[in-house]
Structure formats: structure tokens, C-alpha cells
Amino acid sequence: MSIKKLEWEEKYSVGVKELDDQHKFMFATINELLELVNNNTAKEYLGGVIDALIKYKIFHFQTEEKYFQEFNYSGAQDHIARHQEFNNKLALISARYPEHTVEFAFELLDFLEDWLVNHLLVVDQEYKECFAAHGLK
Numbered sequence: 672m673s674i675k676k677l678e679w680e681e682k683y684s685v686g687v688k689e690l691d692d693q694h695k696f697m698f699a700t701i702n703e704l705l706e707l708v709n710n711n712t713a714k715e716y717l718g719g720v721i722d723a724l725i726k727y728k729i730f731h732f733q734t735e736e737k738y739f740q741e742f743n744y745s746g747a748q749d750h751i752a753r754h755q756e757f758n759n760k761l762a763l764i765s766a767r768y769p770e771h772t773v774e775f776a777f778e779l780l781d782f783l784e785d786w787l788v789n790h791l792l793v794v795d796q797e798y799k800e801c802f803a804a805h806g807l808k
Contacts, residue, residue: 676702677784683791685799687807693731694791700724701783708776717771721779728757739798742805746797753794757786 677698684691704720732754739747760782768775 676705677787683788685791685795685802687802690731690735690795693727693734694787694795696727697724697731697787700727701780701787704776704780704783708773708780711773714771714773717776721765721771724783725761728761735795735798738802738805738807742801742807744798744801746801750794750798753790757790760786 679695679698683694685694700720700723704717704724707716707720736747736751736754738744739750744750761779764775764778764782768778
């Protein structure tokens with residue numbers, strides 16, 4: 672069974688190149704994980720992909736949150752709470768699969784795809800106007 676890769680579409684854009692590039696990297700990382708699962712090589716390389724994803728999401732969340740503070744974004748608290756929900760869910764999934772099995776990869780993929788698409792289409796769109804008003808492109 673082959674799982675379809677995520678494709679970046681303009682509707683995901685938040686209008687800020689730096690953040691869009693970070694979001695595109697997340698798409699690429701999820702697609703790398705998909706490829707590992709599709710090629711039955713997830714077990715050998717899963718740890719490295721997971722480590723990269725965790726490091727990158729920390730970097731990305733810090734970037735967004737820096738702008739929230741800089742621009743006094745009114746939705747910052749709620750958005751940061753969403754970031755924390757992501758961290759908590761990722762920790763729960765990781766705790767359930769300490770060996771990073773293929774089952775872990777499937778659950779992680781399901782979570783990441785749902786979260787990323789919803790987060791980009793709904794939650795991140797909420798700061799778009801604020802960031803643009805402060806000249807961030």
C-alpha cells in the first residue's frame with residue numbers, strides 16, 4: 672500500500688517567505704517519512720527522521736513565537752497553546768513506541784498530516800494579517 676505524498680499549495684501560505692519555507696521543510700520531512708514507510712525502510716531510518724522533525728519543530732515554533740511577541744499578536748496565547756498540544760501529542764506517541772516501529776511511523780504520519788494541514792489552513796492563517804500589517808513578507 673502506498674500513501675500519497677503531501678503537496679504544497681498556495682492556500683497553505685501565510686504570506687511570509689521565512690515561515691512558508693519552514694512549513695515546506697515540514698512537508699518535505701513528512702514526505703520523507705512517507706517514503707520510508709512506502710519502501711519498507713522506516714525501521715532503519717525512522718529515528719533520524721524523527722530527530723530532525725523534533726529539532727525543526729522547536730526551531731519553527733520559536734520563530735513564530737518570536738514574531739508573536741515582537742508584534743504583540745493578540746492570538747499569541749491560544750497559538751502557543753496549540754504548539755504545546757502538538758508537543759504533548761508527539762510525546763505521547765513517542766512514549767507508546769520507544770522502539771520507533773513501523774506502527775509508530777503510521778500513527779505519527781496520521782497525526783502529522785492532520786495537524787499540519789489543519790494548523791496551516793486554520794490556525795496559522797489567523798496571524799497572517801497581523802504579520803503583514805507589520806511588514807513581514
